[in-house]
Amino acid sequence: MTQTRFGYTLMTEQSGPKDLVRHAVEAERRGFDLEVCSDHYFPWLTAQGHAPYAWSVLGAVAHATERVGLMTYVTCPTVRYHPAVVAQKAATLQLLADGRFTLGLGSGENLNEHVVGEGWPTVDTRQAMLAEAMQVIRMLLTGELVDHHGDYFDVASARIWDLPEQGVEFAVAVGGEQAVELLAPLADHLVTTEPSTDLIESWNSTVGAPQIGTAARAIGQIPICWDPDREAAVARAHDQFRWFAGGWSVNADLPTTSGFAAASKFVRPEDVAEQIPCGPDLDAIVEAVRPYWEAGFTDVALVQVGGDHQDAFLEQCAEPLLEKLRAAAP
Template sequence: MTEQSNPKDLVQYAISAERRGFDFEVSSDHFSPWLTSQGHAPNAWTMLGAVAQVTDHVDLYTYVTCPTMRYHPAIVAQQAATLQILADGRFTLGLGSGENLNEHVVGRGWPAIAQRQDMLREAIDIIRALFTGDLVDWRGDYYQVDSARLWDVPDVPVGIGIAVGGKKAIDKLGVLADHLIAVEPDGELVRDWHTVRQGNGIAGGGRVVGQLPICWDPDRDAAIARAHDQFRWFGGGWSVNADLPTPAGFAGATQFIRPEDVAESIPCGPDLDAIVDAVRPYWEAGFTDIALVQVGGDSQEQFLKEAAEPLLDALRSAAPGDITT
């Protein structure tokens, strides 16, 4: 999470994570941290360009980029195509309808969810058109593109993942993406994803990528305190989190969340089996990939050195089939 570390440290953690055996690495794309205690928000695209140059085989994701307000979709298309070239085909463009926290900074307000999804749908159409390398002119409901062309198009097409949280979003957006991204082990969501795609004649289900926050530390109390300090924003749920505009808003909305509340929802401490148990519902719901968000800050290197490899061994031993982490 770019909100927890400065960009140089993030690049070093990416190198270490590849060496420890992770299959893929994801990056948030924020202008602001959720809470001031996190303390960082470097540009994700610049950082990922550096990561692409110092890693060899891990897949890379934006997780996720909003291509509708802070970025024009034509700019996202250019960034994604360039990063795919730098990464030698290892990049997946994760997209979503965004959060007020990051998108309000350009002074365009914050639309309701239905409009945000319509904007995202149009943005994906523009990005797909530009990925062809053809000249694109576009006059849509939300965007205009004048004589735009990507001059550097990767040999390996950029896959698109879409972050959605319900059937309405899947009905509107599912056919436009290659992969599904979700933050809860919702089996019904996964079934709806496959049903919509099959109903539209799309072969294959793509990847189904889940997210699980964890807070490993040799001292469980220290892990709980750190998770509460830096990650209690998660307790509000995305229906709330998408609309809050500032870290101060997140601090106010989460002021009554207790450390024990965080400990009940996020595996905290040295128990690796607890993390495996928390991942298991994602497997049962039909997810193919799990992104582990280690709430670490300055303790990330210790996690990577001491816990990452035994944790990966435990997860792969328990995983049913083709699961990546």
């Protein structure tokens, strides 16, 4: 089994594009193995204050970095983007990244997808749309001329002209057995934000799914709020990340920042601190991350809460934290 890899999250909801690129370069210099990038049109809460276009950011990051793996975490290829456009973007980014890019895909959140006015399908329909979109993207990444008339998408005489020799691997976000059964055989890697052993076992027992731990990776993500002052960290996590307490069934369906503000109105700072490690204690962060590698995850990306606190985190915390994580992880 290979060493657990640790990632840094380029969270587009809390930093502008130039800062994100600068943070990406510094995160690579400090020793992170991969960098995952959210793909949002809206922040979760107004206090976060940003939402630049992830694909432009990643193109700049690909050019500015040399070693670190890159990934969308995650892109929805069904409503705001047509899968034919996602295929072209992914191929171009892989060329810029010299093979370091993984296309992370998911069924999306109403928060971002509502902006094009096409409505918000039920979860079963969203998953079926995602499955068809993944198949369309696969076809286009062969470089062949594609005509496709499916249940949800039409593609008319489309071809991707600039293709990376190594192709583009897919990582798909799933949260239950039904999604795993449908999507795992279409993907190369698993994405999920819960350290679930059951989910990995379900994936590995699905016919046609690449096996996590050998052929496939399981890529998780966890928010942290490092700060020399624990009270300041708790206050910041509550201000910017209290939406996190809602759970995915809520987070996927609310359409606006005001909706998230209302839904999280009664979430207390101490409630957030129970879910997110806050303050200067690096050992507490390691213990919060531990369930991921114990569940069989191969990769864990950290989200440092607070766009204005990335520089201090990268300068003061990143290297000693990575040292502790690597010492503890298999």
